[in-house]
């Protein structure tokens with residue numbers, strides 16, 4: 001089934017931890033393809049992802065996944081069968097082998113028939129390139145391999161919706177590249193929501209990017225639209241410019257500044273990261289950037 005319209009629909013969703021409002025009156029819909037979710041620490045990304053993954057039920061507002069309401073037990077089970085979730089830190093039994101770990105998740109997904117389940121476990125381990133490591137204990141795997149085992153677990157049952165919370169954190173560039181390839185393939189015909197601090201991952205993978213801050217969505221659009229937020233606000237100088245919101249010396253020995261450029265400044269090409277940084281640094285005159 002192709003899910004091009006509204007795999008996830010969120011209306012006025014709020015999630016609180018005592019007095020902390022982690023998700024604040026958020027409205028959003030997700031369709032197929034890879035959507036990136038950026039935001040500073042504490043913005044509410046993990047809380048939103050956990051709500052979408054039905055790990056935390058919404059208290060205020062409405063959430064529909066595949067048109068179903070996760071607050072009801074029957075529909076919640078139906079959602080979970082078609083959902084893959086890679087949490088920020090997947091709790092796993094370190095004495096489990098990679099195979100046992102993924103098999104355990106398959107059991108939780110109610111795949112009861114053993115032979116069929118084991119075939120599925122082998123399929124997903126192969127998909128993430130862990131077939132040869134399947135009998136190694138989780139504690140003996142490298143961080144990158146463990147992340148891949150987590151992704152394999154999320155892929156059990158070929159879910160229509162994949163929710164990935166910082167899947168590339170701690171990976172070396174080569175591993176990140178492999179993860180990117182995998183996620184790009186997974187985004188074809190599926191809805192993938194990818195939370196990350198890596199703006200390069202978003203630029204490489206996503207056709208849509210959401211930027212979250214203080215429980216709200218501050219930007220929702222194409223990655224190049226986020227880069228355009230910094231249009232005319234990046235400049236190059238030979239010395240550090242004290243008026244810049246941020247500025248750093250590049251490998252070429254020049255300073256790259258972002259903020260409000262002085263008149264006559266030599267403007268530079270903005271990147272998605274520049275747009276993201278400006279969105280959060282409340283540069284005067286930057287209000288137009290908020291969608």
Ligand SMILES: Nc1ncnc2c1ncn2[C@@H]1O[C@H](COP(=O)(O)OP(=O)(O)OP(=O)(O)O)[C@@H](O)[C@H]1O
Nearest residue numbers: 017020021022039040041042043044045046047048
């Ligand atoms: N279990 C919890 N109990 C109380 N407060 C929490 C809990 N989990 C998160 N919070 C608070 O909710 C807010 C949002 O946190 P959340 O983990 O969703 O942000 P995040 O964007 O995922 O951050 P990070 O990028 O650091 O992972 C923060 O203020 C955080 O302190």
